[in-house]
Structures are given as C-alpha cells and as structure tokens.
Amino acid sequence: MEGFIKLTKEQYKKFTAWIDINSQELYENKTAYECVWGSNEFFYVKLLDESYITLKDIMLDMESKS
Numbered sequence: 001m002e003g004f005i006k007l008t009k010e011q012y013k014k015f016t017a018w019i020d021i022n023s024q025e026l027y028e029n030k031t032a033y034e035c036v037w038g039s040n041e042f043f044y045v046k047l048l049d050e051s052y053i054t055l056k057d058i059m060l061d062m063e064s065k066s
Contacts, residue, residue: 004036004044005055012043014062029053 007015012035019026019033026032029052036044047055 001036001044001046003046004034005046005059006038007043007045009041009043012045015045015058018058018062026052 030049031052032048034046034048038044045055047053047058
C-alpha cells in the first residue's frame with residue numbers, strides 16, 4: 001500500500017487523538033487523511049496532501065507528547 005503507514009490499534013487511537021487536537025489547523029490547511037482497516041488488525045493511514053505537514057512529523061509530535 002504505497003504512501004500508507006501501518007499503525008497498531010493503540011497507535012491509531014493516539015493518531016486520531018492528535019487529529020482531534022489539531023483539526024482546526026488541518027482544516028485551514030486543507031489537509032485530510034485516508035485510513036484503511038486491514039484484515040490483520042492493523043490500520044493503514046496516509047495524508048492526502050503533505051505540503052503542510054507529513055505523517056512523519058505527526059508521528060514524531062505524538063511521540064514527544066507521550
């Protein structure tokens with residue numbers, strides 16, 4: 001799955017919490033994400049536009065606030 005990162009259920013919960021906190025900024029910068037739930041209990045996520053922020057940036061920010 002090109003462009004997607006694989007997240008565990010716990011990582012996905014942290015990701016959606018981060019999205020909730022930062023939703024206004026993401027909305028203002030027209031940044032959306034796509035999520036696919038795999039049959040293997042993993043979530044696959046990608047940003048549809050990484051010109052404002054990248055998934056790597058989000059993951060680093062999530063880890064720094066844990």
